[in-house]
Amino acid sequence: MVDMKYVAPSTIDEAVGAILAANGTGRILAGGTDLLVQMRLGTAKPGVIVDVKNIPEMMRIEETAGGFRIGAAVSGAIIGEHPALGKAWPGVVEAINLIGSKQIQGRASAGGNLCNASPAADSVPALVAAAATVTIQGPKGRREIPVETLHAGPGRTTLQPGEIVVGFTLPARPLGSGDAYLRLIPRTEMDIAVVGCGVSLIVANGTCTAARVGLGAVAPTVLLVEAAGKALIGSRLDDKALEAAAAACRAACKPIDDKRGTVQYRTKIAGVLLKRAAAIAAERAGAR
Amino acid sequence: MSKQTYKWIGTRPDRPDGADKVTGRARFGADFNMPGQLVGKVLRSPHAHARIRSIDTSAAEALPGVKAVVTSKDFPEQANLIVPTGEMQVNLRDVTRNVMAREKVLYESHAVAAVAATTDAIASAALALIKVEYDVLPHVIDVTEAMQEGAPILHDHLITDGVEPRPTKASNIAKRIDNAKGDIDAGFAEAEVVIERSYTTQPVHQGYIEPHATLASASEDGQIQLWSTTQGHFQVRGFCSRLLNIELSQIRVTPTEIGGGFGGKTVVYLEPLAVRLSQKSGKPVKMVMSRDEVFRASGPAPGATVRVKIGAKRDGRIVAADCTIAMQAGAFPGSPIGPACWTSFACYDIANVRVVGYDVVSNRPKVAAYRAPGAPISAWGVESTLDILAQELRMDPIDLRLKNAAKKGTKTSYGPTFDTIGFVETLEAAKSSAHYRSKVKPGMARGVAAGFWFNVGADSSAAAHVAEDGTVTIISGNPDIGGSRASLALMAAEELGIDYDKVRPVIADTSSIGFNFVTGGSRVTFATGLAVVNSVRDMVRELKGRAAKTWGVDVEGVIWENGQAKPAGSNVGVFEPLTLAQLAATAGKTGGPINGHAQLNVQGAGPGFGVHIVDLAVDQETAIVTIDRYTAVQDVGTAIHPSYVEGQLQGGAVQGIGWALNEEYIYNAKGKLENAGFLDYRIPVASDLPMIETILVEVPNPTHPYGVRGVGEVPIVPPLATMGNAIARATGVRMTDLPMSPPRLSAALDAAMPRAAAE
CATH class of the missing domain: 3.30.390.50 (CO dehydrogenase flavoprotein, C-terminal domain)
Incomplete structure (x- = not known):
């Protein structure tokens, strides 16, 4: 009864364009472990679903000068299996791996956990403690913010229209x-x-x-x-x-x-x- | 009774329904479909209590794709008539109002209308187009508040039964029941120690994984076919017949595989609506509840308040016992207050007993049976109080119970005198168990409690057919909720002297076998088992007759042994034994097909007793309870299929542990349920528990040929107090309110140790 569009762009620019064009009815789909549940419950009725899993930058973990850049759509299971990340940031990894069950871990992403903006999100307190920063891309380009400034209230973020969380960065770890x-x-x-x-x-x-x-x-x-x-x-x-x-x-x-x-x-x-x-x-x- | 040796009974073969269930081939309630079927959906009340001023369905009916709409107008008024259903009694006047609200809605999500449409989306849209005008009324959720003077009254006609003189004013107390034995005042006067405490429990849902589902097809000639996930398809037929005014023989109900029931599927919600929608639309109608609907609108077990007072001599002999229980019935009268009262002190031989019960309505969904209905609630009070008594007397809790244990010849407070029972044997098995003899680990504490359930018999029919090759089908009419097909097949194999694999059990629809009472009361392996045994014996009589005919001897001269007919002695003559296969092959020449039948009202169910032991730790800072070891000991009569008996003990224990620790209904100020889902209605998950150890104590029931007692319900009775007793011994804090969830236990620990809390 309601028309729903699904797009799966391969670049962040296209994804931003699709979200912007949806005019407030767009939702990002990474693992879908929140979005699909909300749709089933009838609390989310998106006009456009923008699947970001075809965007390489959002699906990879990079080591950068001792730190890490983690794509927003990388699943918990992939994060849990990354050897260097688990060594440097065991608390962040254990927090992400606590989300849902084994099956959920195969799909659920830390970016999604962040953007769902639940005060009880498991990954977020660990990312806040880690001084993680979030990379956001929108119609006006890229910006970087401390993770603790992304949430505005239960279910609400400080993201501006058309903005997408692309990934987050964890700093290098000194000895000790x-x-x-x-x-x-x-x-x-x-x-x-x-x-x-x-x-x-x-x-x-x-x-x-x-x-x-x-x-x-x-x-x-x-x-x-x-x-x-x-x-x-x-x-x-x-x-x-x-x-x-x-x-x-x-x-x-x-x-x-x-x-x-x-x-x-x-x-x-x-x-x-x-x-x-x-x-x-x-x-x-x-x-x- | 000396221990019998059996060939098949007591073995552990695969269950006949096992392969289909593990491969996903088995069909449950929502798996049945018919060509052209419609989707049925229910409009539910947003209010906890309101008068329905009007319902306008015209816009919904006008929506393209909507084929039928029903409201209470489509269901005839019912007489004030109480009928039994499973372990509960229901009033038809109330049942029709529960499946579809008439004058008032009495709880949030009470059904007010239903639609059938071509698609799910159209059905949902149609619900939104139904206009209901309500006059919202004050509501009451809590059982104690509902009993107060001035509480909102749910039913203007409800006058408390069982009180003299009969009250003239309506109240929410539907009934008071009393049972007593001896002289309670003299008993307490004799006591040297008296312990008195008040307890509360919260309503808990049965938590069956499969939501209610049905498919109804009404034909133009008036015949009705119905598929339903139910514990009693004969009861579904009966309710539909009464509520819709259709002759019983016009309705054929087929039970689907059932994904859990635990008592909650002995009543009807969707079936009468689906049938009426099918009659009105001329199409099959399928209805499946969401999980949310299951929690908000299907019957949980009641919550209650329980006051217990026990008086004893210093040597531990209990001389007086008093118990008062006020129990939530939900929106309509009929909580399991009777069984709660009767079971309260049934484990013990006490000279002076008084038990008073109140059945109280409030703005909650009508309660339904849940595994030993009522018994865990009174046991929570009684077994906790006994633990306090044991601590006071510095007695071992098992010794205290042994000193007072009911035995053969003990007269209960509610009437019957026990025949052979196994409570003493169960207590002794618990006491000598490896678990109880082990040292309690540092940081842990141990709790013990007991429990009782009557078990029931009632009506069963069964048939046995020999196929042309000598294999056997046994036909019964009780949905299999706990492995009963395997147990029935084992008893048939034992009786016939043939292999278990040669016996196929099936569950027939309501038109294919005679009447059967519900699967409930722990009655199927006992009562339907007896019907199966008798039907096989009927068939064996026939088989012996065919052998006699073949040999030209009197039927008295033929015996049945190891699956063969043999001459009873040398005086009969010398004949080679005739196997079942041989007799089947020649059946056409000896009198036609060979079948057996049996139908009976089974009496003499053997009561069951359980004793549970737990070792647990309480995190003093977080109040999280960790179970280290748990053992369930039970008199099981004869364990026909020990694996499924053990499974019953384990399942009951786990459900009881959930009841004790986390499960509860949380209502907001508007009377709406806040936790209608498995995320926030917390049943235990596998990682919360150790493997539940079981000890099967076999004291055969003398009234059953194989000594069967029901086993499914007893194991949910002891766990509540078992957990509470261990927590009390771990922390020094006696919890009297359930659930003992971390926030509640933490608050109690902080209240007991204010300094520690402040740190």
């Missing part, structure tokens, strides 16, 4: 760095984070020299908790520093009571996960 992502779910899999926490650290001679913390599912958008990072920097990651960072995480929470958790529980768990994720990240940093 480590990251980790933990989420709390009531079950052991097939669930959505009640709280998610990503921590990225650099440790030199036992002292933390850099730290970033991303928190998910505790506010309308994934948070960069700068105060938590500050509480860790300069410390030896002792209990006192971890508790201060946990307190900063609890203070940053602006959660809601819903079917997945209460305000009280989410706030408490944000602190618990910070400590546990920081311990894993520290161990990984020391193990290098």
Whole structure:
């Protein structure tokens, strides 16, 4: 009853053109693990579906001067199998690999997880902690933004009309760095984070020299908790520093009571996960 | 009873339906199609409680492609008449209102109209064109609130039954039931320790993976064909006959393979609508519920409040037991409050017992049966309280139960006196199990609880046919929800003395076999099994007659042994045995086809008892519960096919664990369900659980030729308290409200340890 168009361009320029021409009714299709579900539920009724899986840049992982450029449509399974990426950014990779099930991993992309703009998206707190940047291309050309500025609210992004997330960049890792992502779910899999926490650290001679913390599912958008990072920097990651960072995480929470958790529980768990994720990240940093 | 030795019973052959199920060839409810079929869809209420002022279907009817629209006007009014369905009782006046709202909508997603159209999209568009005017009424979701003075009243005619003097004002309390034994006050006066607690449980869905689905085809001559995923196609036929005023013999219902039921598919939702739409449109109509519809509009198990008071002597002997249960029925009366009350103290021999139950309506979907309906709820209260008593008395929880265990001759509070039962044997097997004898690992705690279910018999028909080559078909009329075809074939093979592979079990439609009560109550292997055994015996009688005729001797002179007719003794004469194949080959000359039949109302179902043991850890910071080891011990009578008995124990335990830990219905302030899907209605996933260990205790049921007891329901009764008891012992915090989900358990731990929470 509703006409729907499907296009599968091979260049980003064509994709941008197709999205722009759709005049607000266009949706990007990468793995489709959110879009197709929304279409089945009737919450998404796109006029034009722009499949980006034929665009080479969006489908590859490149190593760039120690860092990585990851195409927005690369699937979780491919990311999980990349040896160098998993070594440099184990927390980012484990976060992406937590999305959905084994079958979902074969299709779902980190770019899609990002653009779906769920506050509970698993990949995002880890990418925020990693200081990842997002490459966006639109009618006015390319721009690069910090990942934490992409979300505007649940289901909403700061993307302008016609703009597409092309990929994201992870910086080079010096010696003594480590990251980790933990989420709390009531079950052991097939669930959505009640709280998610990503921590990225650099440790030199036992002292933390850099730290970033991303928190998910505790506010309308994934948070960069700068105060938590500050509480860790300069410390030896002792209990006192971890508790201060946990307190900063609890203070940053602006959660809601819903079917997945209460305000009280989410706030408490944000602190618990910070400590546990920081311990894993520290161990990984020391193990290098 | 000494242990029998059998050739086939107790073995583990492949199930007759197995290959088709693992290859995807098996056809479930949504897999049936007919040429020219239409798509049927239901318009559902957006309100939890509202009066229907008007329904205008004209725009929908005018939409091209729409072939029929039905509302309550298309279904005749029904008398205030209660009929049994599975383990529940239903009132036809209410059933017709549940399948299609009449004066009022009583819960969110209550059906108000249905359409049949040529495509799914047209059917959806037609629903949007139906205009319903509602007067929205105040609603009530909670069972305690529904019982309060001044609560919104669902049914103006509902006067509480079972209360003297009879109330004059309508309320939401449909019924009060009482059962008692001895003198409760004298019992508590005698007690040296009294424990009293109040508990709550939340409604839980059966969680069958296959949504309700049906295909109906009404012919011009009035005959109706129906395919349905159901636990009781005879009940589907019965409901359609009553609700649509069609003679039973005009309706032929074929059960499809069933993707889970657990009691939830003993009622009808779509079938009467599909038949009416087919009659009006003149085309076959197929209807399949979405998962969302299953959660919002099909019957869950009730939630309840349970107050338990138990008095005991210091030596552990229980002298008084008191229990009050208020149970959600959903929008219409008829929760399983009876079984909840009757099972509450059935495990124990207690002199003084009082049990009071209330059946309460509220603006939720009407509850349906779910595996031992009502029993897990009262057991949650009773078995938790017993654990507190064991802790108070510093007694081993199994020893406490052994001291009070019901035995042969124990009179229950609800009437019957037990024949041979196996509760003591089950407790002893649990106590001597490797699990219970193992040391509890550091950081873990162990919980134990017991459970009871009556099991039922009721009406069954069966037939057995010998084919021309001597292979056998057994025909029964109960949808196979737990491996019953394999069990029936094993019993037939044992009885006939032929190989299991020579026996093919089939499930006949309503026109091809006599009446059968639903698959439920753990009755099929027991009662339909007995019908199959009797039909085979009927056939063996015939086979012996054919041998006697062949040999020219009296039929009394022929015995049946190892699949052959033989002379009963040398005085009969010397004859070579006649095999089933030989007798089949000559059947044309000895009297025609050889068949057997049986039909009976089966009494004497043997009650079942279970004891579950869990070792678990609670993460003190996150309140996540991790199960390390879980063992289900149960008196199973005789395990006809042990793998499927073990499967029943494992499945029941897992469903009970989900009930204990995470499953609940979450309603918002408007009375709308917030978690109508498997993402946020959390049944356990495989990785949440260890392999559930099972111990089959075989105390044969004396009333069944092979000692069969029902086994499918008992295992969902103990897990709730088993989990709660272990959590209490792990944390020192006794949870009284289900589910013990991480946010709720965390809040309870924080409340118990305020300092730790603040850190």
